[in-house]
Amino acid sequence: MAENEYVPLFETRQVKGRILFRYIAASILLGICFIIMYRIRYFPVGGKAERWTWIGLFLSELWFSFYWLLTTVCRWNAVIRIPFIHRLSQRFGKELPGIDIFVCTADPLLEPPSMVVNTVLSMMAYDYPPEKLSVYLSDDGGSNLTFYAMLEAANFSKTWLPFCKKFKVEPMSPEAYFRTASEPLNVQEWPSVKRLYEEMKMRIETTTKLNQIPEHIYKQHKGFREWNFVTSKRDHQTILQILIDGRDTNAVDIEGNPLPTLVYLAREKRPQYHHHFKAGAMNALIRISSKISNGPIILNVDCDMYSNNSESIKYSLCVFMDEEKGDEFGYVQFPQSFDNLTKNDIYGCSFRVIQKLEVHGLDANGGPCFIGTGCFHRREALCGKKYEKNFRFDLKKLNNTKVNERASLLEETCKVLASCTFEHNTTWGKEMGLIYGFPAEDIVTGLSVQCRRWKSMFLDPERDGFLGVAPITLLQLLVQHKRWTEGHLQVFLSKYCPLLYGYKKIPLKLRLAYCAYNLWAANCLATLYYVVVPCLCLLKGITLFPKISSPWVLPFAYVAFSHHAYSLGEFLWCGGTFLGWCNDQRMWLFKRTTSYLFASFETILKLLGYSQLAFVITTKVADEDISKRYDQEMIEFGVASPMFDILATLAILNLLGSFGAIKKVTMHADKGFKVLDQFGLQILLCLVLVTINLPVYQALFFRMDKGKMPSSVTYKSIIFALLACTLAVY
Numbered sequence: 001m002a003e004n005e006y007v008p009l010f011e012t013r014q015v016k017g018r019i020l021f022r023y024i025a026a027s028i029l030l031g032i033c034f035i036i037m038y039r040i041r042y043f044p045v046g047g048k049a050e051r052w053t054w055i056g057l058f059l060s061e062l063w064f065s066f067y068w069l070l071t072t073v074c075r076w077n078a079v080i081r082i083p084f085i086h087r088l089s090q091r092f093g094k095e096l097p098g099i100d101i102f103v104c105t106a107d108p109l110l111e112p113p114s115m116v117v118n119t120v121l122s123m124m125a126y127d128y129p130p131e132k133l134s135v136y137l138s139d140d141g142g143s144n145l146t147f148y149a150m151l152e153a154a155n156f157s158k159t160w161l162p163f164c165k166k167f168k169v170e171p172m173s174p175e176a177y178f179r180t181a182s183e184p185l186n187v188q189e190w191p192s193v194k195r196l197y198e199e200m201k202m203r204i205e206t207t208t209k210l211n212q213i214p215e216h217i218y219k220q221h222k223g224f225r226e227w228n229f230v231t232s233k234r235d236h237q238t239i240l241q242i243l244i245d246g247r248d249t250n251a252v253d254i255e256g257n258p259l260p261t262l263v264y265l266a267r268e269k270r271p272q273y274h275h276h277f278k279a280g281a282m283n284a285l286i287r288i289s290s291k292i293s294n295g296p297i298i299l300n301v302d303c304d305m306y307s308n309n310s311e312s313i314k315y316s317l318c319v320f321m322d323e324e325k326g327d328e329f330g331y332v333q334f335p336q337s338f339d340n341l342t343k344n345d346i347y348g349c350s351f352r353v354i355q356k357l358e359v360h361g362l363d364a365n366g367g368p369c370f371i372g373t374g375c376f377h378r379r380e381a382l383c384g385k386k387y388e389k390n391f392r393f394d395l396k397k398l399n400n401t402k403v404n405e406r407a408s409l410l411e412e413t414c415k416v417l418a419s420c421t422f423e424h425n426t427t428w429g430k431e432m433g434l435i436y437g438f439p440a441e442d443i444v445t446g447l448s449v450q451c452r453r454w455k456s457m458f459l460d461p462e463r464d465g466f467l468g469v470a471p472i473t474l475l476q477l478l479v480q481h482k483r484w485t486e487g488h489l490q491v492f493l494s495k496y497c498p499l500l501y502g503y504k505k506i507p508l509k510l511r512l513a514y515c516a517y518n519l520w521a522a523n524c525l526a527t528l529y530y531v532v533v534p535c536l537c538l539l540k541g542i543t544l545f546p547k548i549s550s551p552w553v554l555p556f557a558y559v560a561f562s563h564h565a566y567s568l569g570e571f572l573w574c575g576g577t578f579l580g581w582c583n584d585q586r587m588w589l590f591k592r593t594t595s596y597l598f599a600s601f602e603t604i605l606k607l608l609g610y611s612q613l614a615f616v617i618t619t620k621v622a623d624e625d626i627s628k629r630y631d632q633e634m635i636e637f638g639v640a641s642p643m644f645d646i647l648a649t650l651a652i653l654n655l656l657g658s659f660g661a662i663k664k665v666t667m668h669a670d671k672g673f674k675v676l677d678q679f680g681l682q683i684l685l686c687l688v689l690v691t692i693n694l695p696v697y698q699a700l701f702f703r704m705d706k707g708k709m710p711s712s713v714t715y716k717s718i719i720f721a722l723l724a725c726t727l728a729v730y
C-alpha cells in the first residue's frame with residue numbers, strides 16, 4: 001500500500017436482511033390495497049350507524065397504512081457503520097482533539113447526587129489523554145448537595161482513574177462496576193478502592209438525606225459560600241467553580257498522572273426570566289466551556305447515562321477525523337440504552353428494533369436525529385456554522401489556544417456567560433446552540449444542524465457506549481412518552497416542520513423519517529377507534545369485517561399475520577425474547593391510547609394559548625417495594641391517574657364485548673357457526689385485546705399488593721364501560 005494512500009477510519013455496510021424486508025413490505029402493501037378495495041366495494045348502504053362506523057374504520061385503516069408507509073420508506077436502505085479505532089491510534093497517536101463533556105442534572109431529589117457522581121466519574125475515566133478531557137456539570141437545581149457530591153467525586157477520582165486505566169475497567173461507573181464485577185484474583189487494590197467508594201457513597205447519601213452540609217465540610221471549600229446568597233433554586237446568581245484545573249501541574253492522581261478538568265456550573269436563575277430548561281443549560285455550558293477548555297468536540301449526556309465503553313470517544317473521532325469524509329459530519333449519535341431492564345423488558349423501554357434497524361435507515365438518508373443524550377457534537381456545527389464543502393477542519397489545532405488565567409479569575413470572568421440577560425438580542429436559542437421553545441429541543445436542534453448541510457451518523461458498537469435508567473413504573477413510562485410525543489408533535493406543527501423547513505436542504509426520505517416520529521401522537525385517534533368501535537359494534541350486531549367464509553378475509557388475515565410475524569422475527573433477531581415482544585406490543589397499545597392522546601390535547605391547548613411549555617423530569621429513584629415488583633416483572637399501577645382510567649375502561653369494554661360474543665355463540669347453538677362466520681374477525685380482535693390487557697385485569701380484580709389498580713380507578717372504569725355498552729346496545 002502506498003504511504004499516502006487514503007485508508008478510511010470507518011466503513012459503511014448494508015444491513016443484512018434488507019431483501020427479505022423489501023419482499024415482505026411489498027406483499028403487505030399489496031394486501032393493504034386489497035383491504036382498501038374491500039372497504040370501497042362493500043360500503044354499507046343500510047342504516048346510518050353502519051355507514052359512519054364503516055367510514056371511521058376505513059379512515060383509521062388509511063392512517064395506519066400511511067404511517068406504515070412512512071416507517072417502511074425510512075428503512076428501505078438501512079446501513080451500519082464500522083469504525084476502526086486501531087487506525088485512528090496508528091495515524092494520529094496522541095495528536096487528538098480536546099473533548100468537552102456536558103452532564104446535565106436538574107433536581108437532587110429526582111436525580112440523586114450519588115447517581116450524578118457515578119456518571120461524572122465514568123466520563124472522567126475514558127481511555128483518552130486526561131489533559132485533553134474536560135467534564136462540566138450543569139446543576140439546574142442549584143443545590144449545594146450536588147456541589148458537595150462533586151467535591152467528593154473530584155477527590156475520589158484521584159484513586160478511581162488510575163485504577164480504571166491499570167485494570168481496563170468497564171463500565172467506568174463505580175456503582176455499576178462493583179455491582180456487576182466479581183473481585184479479581186491478584187488485584188490488591190480492588191478491596192481498598194471499593195471501600196473508598198462505599199465510604200464516599202455513604203457520606204453523599206447521608207448528607208442528601210439530612211439535606212444539610214456538615215459544618216466542617218462547609219468550611220473546606222470556598223464554593224459553599226456562594227449559597228449564602230442563594231434565595232431558592234429558581235432565584236440565585238451564577239455559581240461557577242473549577243474543581244479540578246487540568247492545566248495545573250499539581251492536579252494529579254495518586255500515581256502522579258494528570259487529571260481531567262472538572263467544572264461545576266449552576267447558571268443564574270431569576271423568576272422574571274425564562275431559563276429554557278435543558279436547552280438553556282446546554283447553551284450556557286457551550287459558552288462557559290469555550291472560555292475554559294474550548295474542545296472542538298462536545299459530548300452531552302443526561303446525569304443518569306454513565307459511560308459503559310472506554311473507547312466511545314475514539315469511536316466518534318473515527319468519524320470526525322476521517323480525512324475524506326469526516327468534515328461532513330456535525331454530530332455522531334450513540335444509542336440510548338439502559339442497565340436496569342428486566343429479562344423480558346416489562347415496559348418495552350429498550351427501543352430494540354428502532355435502534356437496531358429503524359435508525360440505521362435514517363443513517364443511510366442523511367443521518368439520525370439528535371436524541372438528547374449520548375451524542376458527540378462538532379462545536380462549530382452546534383454553534384450555528386454552516387457546512388462548506390471545500391472547508392477543512394483541523395481538529396488537532398482547533399483547541400491549541402492556551403488559557404493563561406488562573407482558575408479563580410476564570411470563574412469570575414466567565415460568570416456573565418451564564419447570566420439571565422446574556423442571550424438578549426443574540427441568536428442563542430434560535431440559530432446558535434440548542435433551539436428554544438420545544439419540549440423536544442434535541443430533535444429540532446438536530447434537524448437545524450442537518451438543514452445547515454451537516455450530516456450525522458449513528459454508531460452502535462458491540463459494547464453499549466452509554467447506559468441509563470429506564471422507568472420502573474407504568475406511569476413514569478407514560479408520562480415520559482407524553483413529553484416526548486408532545487415535543488415531536490409541536491415540532492411538526494411549527495415552522496420547523498421537516499417537510500417544509502427541510503425542503504431542498506435534506507433528502508426527502510430523511511424528512512419523511514422525521515415525520516414518522518413527529519406524528520407519533522397522531523396515531524392515538526385511529527388506535528382508539530380500532531380498540532373501541534369494533535367491540536361496541538359487536539354488541540350492537542354491526543359487521544365491520546368480511547365473513548370468515550369470504551375470500552376477502554385473506555388480505556386482512558395476511559396483513560395482520562405477516563406484519564406481526566415479521567415484527568416478532570425482527571425483535572428476536574435484535575436479541576429480544578418472545579415475552580419481551582408481547583410486552584412491547586402491550587406498551588405500544590398503552591402509549592397510543594394514553595400518552596399520545598394526552599400529548600395531542602396538550603399540544604392543541606398550547607397552540608390555542610391555554611397551556612404553557614413545561615419540562616417534566618422523570619424520577620430516577622424508587623422505593624424498595626416498587627423495585628422488587630419491577631424485578632418480578634409485575635406492572636406497577638399503584639396511583640390514580642386519568643391515563644389509568646382510560647386503560648382500565650378500554651380493558652373492561654373489550655372484556656364485556658368478548659363476553660357478549662361468547663354468549664351469542666353458545667346460547668344459540670343453531671346460530672353459533674353463523675355468528676362466528678359473520679363476526680369472526682371482530683371476536684378475534686376483542687380476544688386479542690383482552691389477552692393484551694391481562695395484566696390490567698389482574699391489577700383491577702386480583703392483585704393485593706400496593707402496585708394494584710386503585711379502587712377509584714376500578715369503580716370509574718366499570719361505570720364508564722357499562723355506560724358505553726348500554727348506549728351502544730340501545
